[in-house]
Amino acid sequence: MATDLRVSLTDRCNLRCTYCMPEAGLQWLAKPDLLTDDEVVxxxxxxxxxxGVTExxxxxxxxLLRPGxxxxxxxxxxLRPRxxxxxxxxxxxxxxxxxxxxxxxxxxVNVSLDTLRPEVFRTLTRRDRHRDVLEGLAAAHAAGLTPVKVNTVLMPGLNADEAPELLAWALDLGYQLRFIEQMPLDAQHGWRREELxxxxxxxxxxxxxxxxxxEGSARRGSAPAERWLVDGGPGTVGVIASVTRPFCRACDRTRLTADGQVRNCLFAREETDLRTALRSGEPDEALADLWRAAMWGKKASPDLDAPAFVQPDRPMSAIGG
Incomplete structure (x- = not known):
């Protein structure tokens, strides 16, 4: 079974990143469809x-938009075990x-930040909130939410040239930088392999x-990022290459969407409905059995580079990363 659980608390966002959402027109989940705090817990x-989930x-x-x-x-x-x-x-x-x-x-915390340039941030996110993100990173570090990881997606013609600058910045401030290949999970289905x-x-x-x-595959384990020591260490940089270097065989993750659906793969086209069973009064054992069956039914890894690959209907914002 998967030991790493990703729980989406909402499909809403206060940014409109070009590789994730259109500027307008995306329909949000209705509030009654969302799991309540009690249901999530x-x-x-x-x-x-x-x-057996441990993380x-x-x-x-x-x-952060979730009030509870x-x-x-x-x-x-x-919870015990914690x-x-x-x-x-x-x-x-x-x-x-x-x-x-x-x-x-x-x-x-993992914080998404794709650029150190405020004007590029505005172009990528369609919002003027660059300073807020930098202040948030500093506050997380000061609060002891460490290691603070920074997730960065590079886009041609926008921020692809910033990779060295971003790494130098992250090393200087003690953040762990991870570059992520852009994945075909945008709401507008505009992803193009040739632009990757x-x-x-x-x-x-x-x-x-x-x-x-x-750093060596032995230390990587089931982590999605391949890591490199920078200039001999101790600083490192990671690259998550979901498209060109898939790591599905080592994957230990399962996902629960904000409306109570289990997904056994980020790119799955099928889901298992736990919300209906939960609200119908099913006991914990029955919900656990449904969940196990969903994970045991996981298919072979998708080839995102293959012409036959079909993008999931749900975008990343509605799945949870």
């Missing part, structure tokens, strides 16, 4: 106590909430300024 408890990451959309987030964190941190708890966020609002979230039980900035491209650009030494 119950399903996390089942995953931890009956299915829970809360995602979105943007999870601190309470959900506190209740999940009280899971490791992390959060993937765009960082907006983190400068106000980092201490509260740490106190509630959050262990660390690949892992090979990223490493070539970094190699022009830094000496990179592979």
């Amino acid at each position: 119950r399903l996390v408890r089942i995953a931890v106590t009956q299915l 829970v990451r809360f995602t979105g959309g943007e999870p 987030l601190p309470g959900v964190l506190e209740r999940c941190a009280a 899971p490791r708890i992390s959060l993937t966020t765009n960082g907006i609002g983190l400068h106000r909430t980092a201490k509260t979230l740490r106190t509630a039980g959050l262990d660390r 900035v690949t892992a090979e491209d990223i490493l070539r650009r970094l190699g022009e300024r830094f000496t990179l030494t592979p």
Whole structure:
């Protein structure tokens, strides 16, 4: 069974990143369709106590938009055995909430930031919130939500040239930078393989300024990022190459959407409905059995580079990263 659970708390976001959402017109999930805080905690408890989950990451959309987030964190941190708890966020609002979230039980954060240039940030996200993200990162680090990881997607003609600059910045501030190949999970289905900035491209650009030494597959385990020591270490950089270097055989993740659907793969085209069973009064054991069956039915890994690949109907914002 998967030991890493990704829980989406909302499909809403306060940015409109070009590789994720259209500027307008995306229909959000209706509030009655969303899992309540109690339902989220119950399903996390089942995953931890009956299915062997040891790490829970809360995602979105943007999870900081969920009003009950601190309470959900506190209740999940009280579970025994206690899971490791992390959060993937765009960082907006983190400068106000980092201490509260740490106190509630959050262990660390992943913050999405694709550029150090405010004008490029506005182009990529269609919002003028660059300073908020930088302040959020600093607040997370100060609150002890470490290691603070920064997730970066490079786009040709926009920020692809920033790779070395981003790495130098992250090393200087003590953040762990991870470059992520753009995946075919945008709401507008505009992804084009020929426009992809690949892992090979990223490493070539970094190699022009830094000496990179592979950290070794033994230390990677089931982590999605391949990691390199930078100039002999101790600093590192990671690359998540879902398209050109898939790592499906080592994947230990399962995903729960904000409306209570289990997905056994980020690129799955089928889901298992836990919300209906939960609201119908099914006991924990029955929900656990449904969940197990969903994971046992996981298909062979998709080849994102293959012409026959079909993008999932749900975009990343509605799946949870």
